[in-house]
Every structure is written in structure tokens, then in C-alpha cells.
Amino acid sequence: MKANSLKRILALILCVFSVLSSPLMIFATVSSQDQQKIDEYEKKQEELQEKIDAAQAEIDKLKENIQDKEKYASQLAGQIDNFQAQIDVLNTRIDDLEGQKSAIQEKIDALDIEIAGIEEDIQENEEQVEKTEGEISDVYHKLQDRIRENYVNGATSDLELLLDFDNDCDFSTYLIISEINQRRAKNDEELVTTLNEDIAKLEILNDEYELMIDTIEVKRDEHQVQVDELNLKENEIVVSRSKLEDSQDDLKTLQQEAYLYIKQLDAQSATYEKLVKSYEADIKAFDDKIDAIVNAASRGDGNVSSKPGGFIWPLQYSDVYISSSYGYRYDPISGVYKLHGGTDTCCWSGTMGKSVRASASGTVIISTWHNAYGYYVGIDHGNGIVTIYAHNSALNVSVGQKVSQGDIVAYAGSTGYSTGAHCHFEVRVNGTKVNPTGYASLPN
Ligand SMILES: [Zn+2]
CATH class of the missing domain: 1.10.287 (Helix Hairpins)
Structure with a gap:
């Protein structure tokens, strides 16, 4: 198991924990049907969280045990x-x-x-x-x-x-x-x-x-x-x-002992790998669930009936610039050539902590941590249109909350798969990621 992915997992655990324990899941004005959905979602998240925590504890224990055995095996090798x-x-x-x-x-x-x-x-x-x-x-x-x-x-x-x-x-x-x-x-x-x-x-x-x-x-x-x-x-x-x-x-005697240790080590490493895989699968399931919520809304299931007005750019600063456009590119994290589903913008004066505003009025359908998006917000504008604001340092809205155009929904940051502070702005129309510059313009 690479140290990087372990660190990432640990960071993720901490973030998920802080999200789940924060009061962001309190809903003010939602229908009982929605409330039921939200409760269900919350329950599933809690169950997943418990699984992830248990797996993490086991992973830590195993890792320590493996390190001890590795140390002893190398001592034995020296004696041999x-x-x-x-x-x-x-x-x-x-x-x-x-x-x-x-x-x-x-x-x-x-x-x-x-x-x-x-x-x-x-x-x-x-x-x-x-x-x-x-x-x-x-x-x-x-x-x-x-x-x-x-x-x-x-x-x-x-x-x-x-x-x-x-x-x-x-x-x-x-x-x-x-x-x-x-x-x-x-x-x-x-x-x-x-x-x-x-x-x-x-x-x-x-x-x-x-x-x-x-x-x-x-x-x-x-x-x-x-x-x-x-x-x-x-x-x-x-x-x-x-x-x-x-x-x-x-x-x-020593060779037999070393052999035994290496065998145990192999078995534990295999268990460890398996555990980490199931752990990563749990995290993916977690991500998939929130993705499903966003996609369901952007397919016209949203409960906002009013038509949205014109869209504005989430970073309302005069020095804002595009750091990475919507379209196919080599992913800066994975190096894979794939669609960049949104537009990344930064401020010349510095992006960290800058206000991220609702592009149009709507209902917050997601406000949580995501493995790739970091802290992110999703707003359902009705008519199958959903906007997403990702990689924030902090969230300012809760699920179910109604927002007006220009309301501060988050503060810009560099969480999730990000190489520096920026605002990833995404527009989904009936589940498809479209170019946000076709909906909103950067401020002058
Ligand atoms: Zn982006």
C-alpha cells in the first residue's frame, strides 16, 4: 500500500467525519417525501462511515503488525x-x-x-x-x-x-x-x-x-x-x-523462523490489500451515492418548478481568469486524457477563501465531501439543470436550502483531486456535463 493513498484515505476519513458531524445536514424547508429520502441517505452514509472507520482501524493494526514482522524478518536475515x-x-x-x-x-x-x-x-x-x-x-x-x-x-x-x-x-x-x-x-x-x-x-x-x-x-x-x-x-x-x-x-532454526514470518507477512499483506480494496470500494460507493443524487436532480427530478433566470459566474471578481477550460485534456492528477467536465477559474489576487456564489436561484441538493470534488455544492435549478461548485475549503449551505442567485454557497479552496486553489464550475443539463461558458460569462 502506497503511503500517498494511505494519506489520502486518512484525509478522506477526517473530512467525511467532519462533514457528517457538522450541522450541515439540518434541513429547514423540505417536503416529508424529501425528508424521508434525506434521512435514508444520511443513514446510508452513517453505515458506510462506520464500515470505513472499522476498515481503517483494521488497516492501521495490520500495518503496524506487518511493520513489526518486516523489522523482525530483516533482523533474522541479518543473523542468517x-x-x-x-x-x-x-x-x-x-x-x-x-x-x-x-x-x-x-x-x-x-x-x-x-x-x-x-x-x-x-x-x-x-x-x-x-x-x-x-x-x-x-x-x-x-x-x-x-x-x-x-x-x-x-x-x-x-x-x-x-x-x-x-x-x-x-x-x-x-x-x-x-x-x-x-x-x-x-x-x-x-x-x-x-x-x-x-x-x-x-x-x-x-x-x-x-x-x-x-x-x-x-x-x-x-x-x-x-x-x-x-x-x-x-x-x-x-x-x-x-x-x-x-x-x-x-x-x-533461523531460516525456518524467517520462513514462517515471511509466510505470515505474505498472508497479512494479502489481507491488507483485500481490506484496502474493500475500503476503497466503500469510498467509491459513497461517492456513487452522492453522484446519483446530483444526476437524478439534473435529469429533471428536481422539485424547483420556477424557471431559472440568467446564470452568473460563481467567482464574482474582476481579476478572475480561466486556469483550465471545459473539454478534453490530460488530467493533472492521473495523467489520463479525458473530459474536463467544468471550467476552472482562479483570481490573480489569490483564490483561496474567495466567495463562491450561486450561479442562479435553486435548491441545494448536495453539500458534502466527495473523493474527487472535495467539499462541493450542487444546486438544482429545475428544468434538468444542475450547477456544481467543487474543491472548496468550506461549505456555506445545507442540503434542501433554497438559494438566490449570488448567495455565497462555499469558499474556494483546493480539496479533493486538486493541484491548487481554484473553483471548478460545472453545468449539467439532463445529466450531461456541458460547457459552463455557454451559460455564464466571466465578470469584467
Ligand atoms: Zn475543474
Whole structure:
């Protein structure tokens, strides 16, 4: 519903109310038949007024309710946007974490391969150590045998030294043996060389072993660090996902609520539109009723039997001028090309409040508010001739009142469909709007 039409309707309500509550409906000299008609008309107007008032109250209430709902719905929309943004942030965060997680997993996989490689190397090293130790043991036993042989030949000191050793000698033992071997170089050169080579090989294997053990420890530590990191990321993802679910639940709740409000709003708006339409129909019915009265009179139903004299212009001022002639024109309010059924006149010195006079003698048949004419007066001159004076600021006569030519019937204004103060003067002959300048002339 446009604010303009609401304003118009409100203004109309106020005007109708003031007309109905004014003493303009008091009739002085009317026949009982006319009185009955007037009473009926008044009653119908009152009924319409009540309907219009009730509709207006309902329209106001609905409008307020709709505004509240619109406000709340827009708040909900704001909240929905917030949750949507939160969800977007959380989804981005989860994607990021998943990315980090797979990078860590790759590192762990690479470390696993490295560790497995080193473990293989260690196993190989251990096998070589075992083999080398076996060789050393063989050579050692051969040397023992040789020493025993030497003992038979008289060399004893070395035998004593060697007898203390077991077959499973440790590294320092091999060093001692090496020294012995040096002394026996002459006789056992070949054996000693082999032994020395094996010992050197063992030494290298030992060093390699130490290094590999150190490396694998470092790699395993690194592996653990990455696994811990991975667990952290996984926990973070779990937390983010649970937040995401909460936000999505909240969002769903809000969306449902908003949907409900919009549905209610739509229903109320439809009711509102319907109400406004029936309200406007009531107003039109109101206008139609008064139009019917005017038309009935101008079709010769008027009860004035005397023939009217010459007609005078309702604005009796020397500075009066025509602001809009009778005839087809683009309507200044609606923009529609249609008949302008009267002549509009203004005064150069200002039109607002100027006296509007009866064009000829007759009976007032209408003196009320009209949606388009504003405050207007209709006079029945008999012989099917009715004059109308519209857009006034105030009325000066009542229905049923007899008026003489030149009597002040209203004061000029800009009520109804009007863009500025002027007097719309209309002449109807047997229901047809004719050019008023054919009946009356503007004063000189
Ligand atoms: Zn006009």
C-alpha cells in the first residue's frame, strides 16, 4: 500500500467525519417525501462511515503488525547472514586443516620409508658383524693352534696370555690379539693380516651401526613429532566440525523462523490489500451515492418548478481568469486524457477563501465531501439543470436550502483531486456535463 493513498484515505476519513458531524445536514424547508429520502441517505452514509472507520482501524493494526514482522524478518536475515559467514570461515578453516593434515601425513610416510630403509641397513650390518665375528673366531682358533704348536717348540709366554680368553672375545681382546699377531708376524703373517682386516672391518661396521642407530633415533623422534602434530590437527578438525554443525543447526532454526514470518507477512499483506480494496470500494460507493443524487436532480427530478433566470459566474471578481477550460485534456492528477467536465477559474489576487456564489436561484441538493470534488455544492435549478461548485475549503449551505442567485454557497479552496486553489464550475443539463461558458460569462 502506497503511503500517498494511505494519506489520502486518512484525509478522506477526517473530512467525511467532519462533514457528517457538522450541522450541515439540518434541513429547514423540505417536503416529508424529501425528508424521508434525506434521512435514508444520511443513514446510508452513517453505515458506510462506520464500515470505513472499522476498515481503517483494521488497516492501521495490520500495518503496524506487518511493520513489526518486516523489522523482525530483516533482523533474522541479518543473523542468517552472520551464521552463513561463520560457516564459510569454519569451512575454510577445516579445508586448511585438512591440507595441513595431508602434508604432515606425507612427511610421516616419507619418514616411515626412511626408517624402514635404515632398519634394513641395520639388519644387514648385524649380519655382517656376525659373519666377521665368525671369521675372527676361526682365525683366532687357527692362531691358538699355532701357539700350541709353538709351545711344543718352547714358546710359553704367549700361550698363558691367550688361555684366559674365550671364543666370544670382546673388541679390546681383539686389540690385544692384534698385538700378539704383530709379534708373530714372521710365522703367521697371513693369518694375522686376515685377522687385522677382519678387525678393521668390524670396527667400521661398529661405527656404521652407531651412526645408523643415532639416525634412526632422530627419525623416530621426528616421526613422533609429526604424529603428535597430526593428532593436534585432527582434534582441531573435530572441534571445528562440531562448531560448524552448531552453526548449521542455528542457521536452520533461523531460516525456518524467517520462513514462517515471511509466510505470515505474505498472508497479512494479502489481507491488507483485500481490506484496502474493500475500503476503497466503500469510498467509491459513497461517492456513487452522492453522484446519483446530483444526476437524478439534473435529469429533471428536481422539485424547483420556477424557471431559472440568467446564470452568473460563481467567482464574482474582476481579476478572475480561466486556469483550465471545459473539454478534453490530460488530467493533472492521473495523467489520463479525458473530459474536463467544468471550467476552472482562479483570481490573480489569490483564490483561496474567495466567495463562491450561486450561479442562479435553486435548491441545494448536495453539500458534502466527495473523493474527487472535495467539499462541493450542487444546486438544482429545475428544468434538468444542475450547477456544481467543487474543491472548496468550506461549505456555506445545507442540503434542501433554497438559494438566490449570488448567495455565497462555499469558499474556494483546493480539496479533493486538486493541484491548487481554484473553483471548478460545472453545468449539467439532463445529466450531461456541458460547457459552463455557454451559460455564464466571466465578470469584467
Ligand atoms: Zn475543474
